[in-house]
Amino acid sequence: AGVAVVPVVLRVHNQTHWFYLALVVLRFLLKLRLVAFDKTGTITRGEFMVTDFQSLTDDISLNTLLYWVSSIESKSSHPMAAALIDYGCLHAIEPKPENVEDFQNFPGEGIFGKIDGKEIYIGNRRIAVRAGSGAALTREVNIMGGKTTGFIYFGSTHIGIFSLSDACRSGAMEAIEELKSLGIKTIMLTGDCHAAAMLVQDQLRDAFDEVRAELLPVEKARIIEDLKERGPVAMIGDGINDAPALATADIGISMGISGSALAMETGHVILMSNNIQKIPEAVRLAKRTHRKLV
Ligand code: ADP
Ligand code: MG
DSSP: OGGGHHHHHSEESOGGGHHHHHHHHHHHHHHOOEEEEEIIIIIBOOOOEEEEEEEOSTTSOHHHHHHHHHHHHTTOOSHHHHHHHHHHHHTTOOOOGGGOEEEEEETTTEEEEEETTEEEEEESHHHHHHTTOOOOOHHHHHHTTTSEEEEEEETTEEEEEEEEEOOBOTTHHHHHHHHHHTTOEEEEEOSSOHHHHHHHHHHTTSOSSEEEOSOOHHHHHHHHHHHGGGSOEEEEEOSGGGHHHHHHSSEEEEETTTOOHHHHHHOSEEETTOOTTHHHHHHHHHHHHHHHHO
C-alpha cells in the first residue's frame, strides 16, 4: 500500500512500469537533499504581460515591428510568445505566421524568423551575439528595472526592446519553506536575466538557498550533474529548455497542465495539478509511508 502513495500525489509517467518507478521515486524522495526549480512557468505562472515595447529606429514603425514580432512569435510555444501576440492584438495587429520563413527556436535564448525578406532575431542577451552584435546591452537592461527584457534584431542591428512581467505562483514561497523545514536545500535555475531572477527571489523573501541565472539548457543540466555529487537531486521544470536538466536529475518532475510536451516526456514524474506544494507533500508522505513500512 505504501508505494501507491506516490502516484496519488504525482502521476508516474510510464504507466506500464509505474509500480517499479513508484518504488524508485519513493526511495529518492526519502533521501532527497536538494530540489532545483526552473523559474519561468514553474515558480512563476508563465503568464506574461508586456509592460513596455519600443522601436529603437525611426525607419521602423511600432506597428511594423509588432507585426514582425507577433508573426514570428506565433511559431513559438514559449510563455513570452502569447504575451507578445496579445500585445499585438491590443494594437490591432494580426499575426501572419504563414509569412514567416526559416523559423528557428534557440532554447534559453530566443527565436529567429524571416518575414518580408527581413531576418529578425528576438530574445535575450545571448540572441544579440547570435545576431552578430556583441554590443553591450547593460544600459537597456537597467532601464527595464529588473523585468524580463527582450531584444529585437534586424540582422545585427538592434531595432527594438520590450519588457514583460510575470507573477509568482501562489504557494511558491510556502513550498520552498516546507522543503527547507524537511532539511532539503532549494536552488532556482533560470535562463532569464539576473535582475528578473532576483526580483522573484525578493518576492519570495529570499526563500531560495541559491539562485543561478542566464543559463542555457545544457548549463542547467551541468549544474544538476554537479549537485548530484552531494546527494539525490530533484528538478522541476516546464519548458523545452528544462528537458536536459529533467533527464539528468534523479527525479525529473514536469508541470502537468502547462508544461511543454518535451518536458512531460522527459520528466520521470508529472505534477498533475501544477501545484508545487505537492512536492514537499510527496516528501512528507514518502517519509510517513516509510515509517509505516519498516
Ligand atoms: P526559464 O529558464 O526561466 O524558464 P527560458 O530558458 O525558457 O527561461 O528562456 C530564457 C530566456 O530566453 C527568456 O527569458 C527570453 O529572454 C528568451 N526567450 C526564449 N524563448 C523566447 C521567445 N519565444 N521569444 C523571446 N525570447 C525568448
Ligand atoms: Mg520554464
